[in-house]
Amino acid sequence: MTRLNLVLLLVLVASALSLVHQQYEARRLFVALERANAAADRLASDHEQLQVQKRTLAAPARVQQLASERLQMRPIHPGITEVLVLPIGSSSGPAGTGAAGPVQRLQGPVAAPAASRPPLVSPEPRP
Template identity: 65%
Template sequence: MIRLNLVLLVAVLASAFYLVHTQYESRRLYTALDRAQAQTRKLDSEHEQLQVQKRGEATPARVQQLASRQLQMRPVNPAITQYVSVFVSPAARAGESVP
């Protein structure tokens, strides 16, 4: 009878320790999950801010301003336009091979 009581006492103690361990793990995992969700919200917010900045930088007026200031580009006009023409021999037009 004493052996049975000792075995049952050990089983109850083992069960109690396992229960405490399980609750501790559950709380630890819940805290980790909460931190991960907070990080997700922070990253989503940062992503939205970056999207707004991207749209602001890509406006046509902003691109025009950067092209004229940093790249020193200017609008096309006939005075500065250079036209390139390619010479094609009459033999090449007829389909013959030219050496």
């Protein structure tokens, strides 16, 4: 009988220690989960803030201002437009260089004849 009581006491102590350990692990994992959730919230907030900054920096007015100030770009004007016209019918030049023969260089506003203009169609939607 004493032996049985001793075995049961050892099982009870082991069970109690196991229960304490499981509660400790549950608390530790809960704290880790809360920290991970807080980090995820911070990252989501940072992502939204970066998206707002990206939209602000990519605003058309800002891009145009930077292009004119930093790059000295200016709006297109028909008087300074240069159009290169390739001869019709030649798709590749000698030795595969891609040259199509002599190139006509036209200065100023150029209107192509109606027959050589491509028709205005909307592009096919991509799947």
